[in-house]
Amino acid sequence: MNHQFELPGSYKKWTYGLLAVGLIAVIYGFIMYHPFADPHHAHGDHKNSTRFWAVLLQNSVYFLLVVNAAMFFLCVTTMAMGGWQIAFRRVTEAISSAVPIMGLVTLVILMTIVWGGRTDIYHWLDKEHVAHDHILKGKAGFLNPVFYSVFSVVTVVLWWLLGKKMRSMSLKHDEGETSHERNKKFIWDNTVWASLFTVVFALSVASTLPWLWLMSIDAHWYSTMYSWYTFASTFVAGIALMALYVIYLKNKGQLEFVTEEHLHDLGKFMFAFSVFWTYLWFSQYMLIWYSNQPEETKYFVERIGTAEKAGPYKGIFFFNLIVNFLAPLLILMRRGSKRNWTLITFMAVLIIFGHWIDFYQMVMPGTLKDKAQLMPFEFGVPCLFIGLIMWATGGYLSKHSLTPRNNPFLKESMIHHT
Amino acid sequence: MAGGIKKFVVGAFDDEKVLFPAVKNVRKAGYKIHDVYTPFPVHGLDHAMGLRETSLHTAGFFYAITGTCTALGFMTWIFTKDWPINVGGKPFFALPAWIPITFELTVLFSAVGMVLTFCYLCQLAPFVKKHHFHPRATDDLFIMAIECTDKTNPDEVQSFLKNAGAMEINVQEAETGWWLGRYDREQKLYKDEKGY
Amino acid sequence: MTIFAVMCAGQFPIWHMGRVWMAFFVMPYPNTRGPLWVNFNSPLLWDVFAISTYFTVSLLFWYSGLIPDLATVRDRAKTKFRKMMYGVASFGWTGSTKHWQRHESLSLVLAGLSTPLVLSVHTIVSFDFATSVIPGWHTTIFPPYFVAGAIFSGFAMVQTLLIVVRKVMNLQDYITIGHIEAMNKVIVLTGSIVGCAYLTELFIAWYGQNPYEWYAFKENRANIFSPYGWSYWLMMFCNVVSPQLFWSRKLRRNIAVTFFMSIIVNIGMWYERFVIIVTSIYRDFLPSSWSNYYSPTIWEIGFYLGTFGLFFTCFFLFAKYMPVIAVAEIKSILKTSGENYKVKMTDIEKADPEKFYQEEVDHAHH
Structure with missing residues (x-):
């Protein structure tokens, strides 16, 4: 059996096509939306300048966290001594190999926003404003360009290095013949590095990073749940992306050892984490709604509005719930639907899109207020990032064997039965 | 609730590996399997017996x-x-x-x-009593009960089961439903069963 | 354990009502005090629903799982009296294949229902605090953090009982070091999640720039020299710092260390609730009403010891009269686990993956 995948022409066509569309969108925005206009006068044409950066911020952070979720999945399953995922482990690795390029692009965008003084995105960047805003003044120890930059760069570099280590260990183990001792050492090393990544992940995605990158858009507002919520959102989308790639490769006659059983378990993950996301969504929403303190409810008032006046994001807000909760709950509940390749493909696309919308409503109300749009530009920019992911992932898939042939858990994965 | 009294040929198996082909062959031969009693859920046995999925x-x-x-x-x-x-x-x-x-x-x-x-x-409830074909059905044996219809020849079924690998075979007349009863009165103690 | 602990927990709201003879007032019916209903918007009433549902469903799940095992005990009973009692308790179970099929389906769905139910119970307990506007209580991370804490302390409590039962009843062959190690992994994981939540709370208390919130955290909790500062740090140490020992495989597989740690975690989680409740409300918004140092009265200690008594009485009765190991489930995996199975695996481990696949998987399908 050949485990070497050659990228079909159609894949390349789509990759370059999406990259081109994305680039055109960004260049169009760059020319038409005056990205370097002074944010203090962000109205009229300048509102578009805010729009340019807000859309880039939403997409870069979202897709970066989604691909990074693949590495997190790999690490936690490694630590849990999971065996079932080995049959498509290379797919997970391939998706995570997009982290460096995505991280770089994201950092460039974030740094430009922060050092370019985009106070329309992060109004804590406005020194004059902060000086007489005692709340933001109090937060200045955390919300300042230096800390923001250092923390972001260090985190992305750590993700990149630790992820690279995980991937190279896995590839190296493919070479030559293996032995009991070699396998044991491989598992041990894998577990150690996986735990290191997980700790870094907990300190970044599950806590600090979402506060810095996203929550600080609404700089006065705070919620302890925010980071776990962001994590849940991107993790379920990451699983959906993995499922998509697994199904794609299976369609192309690859991944011989992947069966309905593996698909079933991926479906279970999609179901479970969609419910988990909803649980966090409800807990955050209900607690803020219930205690009804103005400094907290502000966040939801900007989105859904009040009983008297509907907010500009009301539709999207509830659409978010339907796509990310009701649809997965009702559709993925049945055993049969989790074993249906077509249905899982549809649900995976829906979930990735749904959480993209979730990120949209996280970023836009704080930046563009009621002026946000969902026009070709908003749909063009994500093409760039999807193209980048496809480019990096496709490169990895076509360079390495799709089956980690010496992995000691491979046989367990073959006979996996749910 | 009375289910009626019927005649059964009962065979005891001590290994799943023997049980599965036996079930297959008994069905192929056209005998009617009343039920198979097992001490634990045997995966795939329901399919082998042709039972429909539970809803x-x-x-x-x-x-x-x-x-x-x-x-x-x-x-x-x-x-x-x-x-x-x-x-x-x-x-x-x-x-x-x-x-x-x-x-x-x-x-x-x-x-x-x-x-x-x-x-x-x-049909599970406190004080419910049912016929048990074998005292070890909840312990370590798989018990197959084949219903005898008018056309069945019990001796033939017995020898069929013997060939299929059953270790203990007998013929029993049994009530198929449940009744209110007491296990201490109607059932022997483990130590009083024959052969223990 | 769940059931007995819920029984203990369930009685406390009743004691807290003060007038226990009016406990039935929480029932949702239009009552004799005028056709007035209970307040469905109150987290305390959610708790009534949550705890009673949790108790009922756990009881059903527990007992439906026990029925086949009780039937085994019935059929192997040594005295007439036992035969009668287990005969009643086992509901006339025969082991029919159709019954097993339904039993499997039932167990699967009940397990599927119980999982979110566990989440909901702890979530609703956390709502009791978090829907209020008391500094230190109102924080959105409370629900998942209470759930993580519950799994954390639950595993520790199971560990405490399990190690004793395993020793006393000679269950070493069934409950292996491997099981204990796996549970310790869960303890270090959930302990770290709880730690992440503690730090998040502390950080956001500062970040939120709400002076009352920050005071509750900085002065009432984190300041070790404040009246109850010691309890915050004791909690931190027991729940976050000490479980980190379990990163070491050697310590995870050590029975004495595990037992000791399980006690530490139990103490730590008890103190978590102590910290949440006491440090948030002993100083309220009015400094003039700041209370004195709290020490429990003899009645409070009595209630506390009483729960221990109730719990252990029930638990010991259970351990004496009911099967403590899921007999049928163990039987179903006997052939695919244990040492003799491991020996068979050696050849398979050496086999070439491709060949193995052709033999095992392709073959099985045709």
Whole structure:
């Protein structure tokens, strides 16, 4: 059996096509939306300048966290001594190999926003404003360009290095013949590095990073749940992306050892984490709604509005719930639907899109207020990032064997039965 | 509830590896398997016997929906129609605050409904007594009971089972339903059973 | 354990009512005090629903799982009296294949229902605090953090009982070091999640720039020299710092260390609730009403010891009269676990993956 995948022409066509569309969108925005206009006068044409950066911020952070979720999945399953995922482990690795390029692009965008003084995105960047805003003044120890930059760069570099280590260990183990001792050492090393990544992940995605990158858009507002919520959102989308790639490769006659059983378990993950996301969504929403303190409810008032006046994001807000909760709950509940390749493909696309919308409503109300749009530009920019992911992932898939042939858990994965 | 008295040929197996081909062959030969009694759930045995999938979980889903609707409907009626109360300035129809109770009732209805349905379908209740074909059916043997119809020749079935690998074979007349009874009166103690 | 603990927990709201003879007032019916209903918007009433549902469903799940095992005990009973009692308790179970099929489906769905139910119970307990506007209580991370804490302390409590039962009843062959190690992994994981939540709370208390919130955290909790500062740090140490020992495989597989740690975690989680409740409300918004140092009265200690008594009485009765190991489930995996199975695996481990696949998987399908 050949485990070497050659990228079909159609894949390349789509990759370059999406990259081109994305680039055109960004260049169009760059020319038409005056990205370097002074944010203090962000109205009229300048509102578009805010729009340019807000859309880039939403997409870069979202897709970066989604691909990074693949590495997190790999690490936690490694630590849990999971065996079932080995049959498509290379797919997970391939998706995570997009982290460096995505991280770089994201950092460039974030740094430009922060050092370019985009106070329309992060109004804590406005020194004059902060000086007489005692709340933001109090937060200045955390919300300042230096800390923001250092923390972001260090985190992305750590993700990149630790992820690279995980991937190279896995590839190296493919070479030559293996032995009991070699396998044991491989598992041990894998577990150690996986735990290191997980700790870094907990300190970044599950806590600090979402506060810095996203929550600080609404700089006065705070919620302890925010980071776990962001994590849940991107993790379920990451699983959906993995499922998509697994199904794609299976369609192309690859991944011989992947069966309905593996698909079933991926479906279970999609179901479970969609419910988990909803649980966090409800807990955050209900607690803020219930205690009804103005400094907290502000966040939801900007989105859904009040009983008297509907907010500009009301539709999207509830659409978010339907796509990310009701649809997965009702559709993925049945055993049969989790074993249906077509249905899982549809649900995976829906979930990735749904959480993209979730990120949209996280970023836009704080930046563009009621002026946000969902026009070709908003749909063009994500093409760039999807193209980048496809480019990096496709490169990895076509360079390495799709089956980690010496992995000691491979046989367990073959006979996996749910 | 009387199910009627019928005649059975009973064979005891001590290995799944023997049991599965035996089930297959007995069915192929056209005999009617009344039931196979096992000490633990043997995966795939229901399919081998040609039983249809249970729809108990589907029932559970409908009980759950009933619970959801009951909770939401009830609270809505009480707090918007029957006796609206202003609690902390919240709207009368305070949906977010009702989600917890709605969830609890969904689960409660589903669980209780399913367990009751399960007990009803399997005819399980305290003081229920049924015929047991073999005292070791809940211990370490797989017991196959083949129903004898007018056309069946019990001796033929017995030798068939012997060839299929059964280690103990006998013919029993048994009540197929349940009745109220006591295990200490109607069943021998383990140590008094023959051969132990 | 769940059931007995819920029984203990369930009685406390009743004691807290003060007038226990009016406990039935929480029932949702239009009552004799005028056709007035209970307040469905109150987290305390959600708790009534949550705890009673949790108790009912756990009881059903527990007992439906026990029925086949009780039937085994019935059929192997040594005295007439036992035969009668287990005969009643086992509901006339025969082991029919159709019954097993339904039983499997029931167990699967009940387990599927119980999982979110566990989440909901702890979530609703956390709502009791978090829907209020008391500094230190109102924080959105409370629900998942209470759930993580519950799994954390639950595993520790199971560990405490399990190690004793395993020793006393000679269950070493069934409950292996491997099981204990796996549970310790869960403890270090959930302990770290709880740690992440503690730090998040502390950080956001500062970040939120709400002076009351920050005071509750900085002065009432984190300041070790404040009246109850010691309890915050004790909690931190027991729940976050000490479980980190379990990163070491050697310590995870050490029975004495595990037992000791399980006690530490139990103490730590008890103190978590102590910290949440006491440090948030012993100093309220009015400094003039700041209370004195709290020490429990003899009645409070009595209630506390009483729960221990109730719990252990029930638990010991259970351990004496009911099967403590899921007999049928163990039987179903006997052939695919244990040492003799491991020996068979050696050849398979050496086999070439491709060949193995052709033999095992392709073959089985045709």
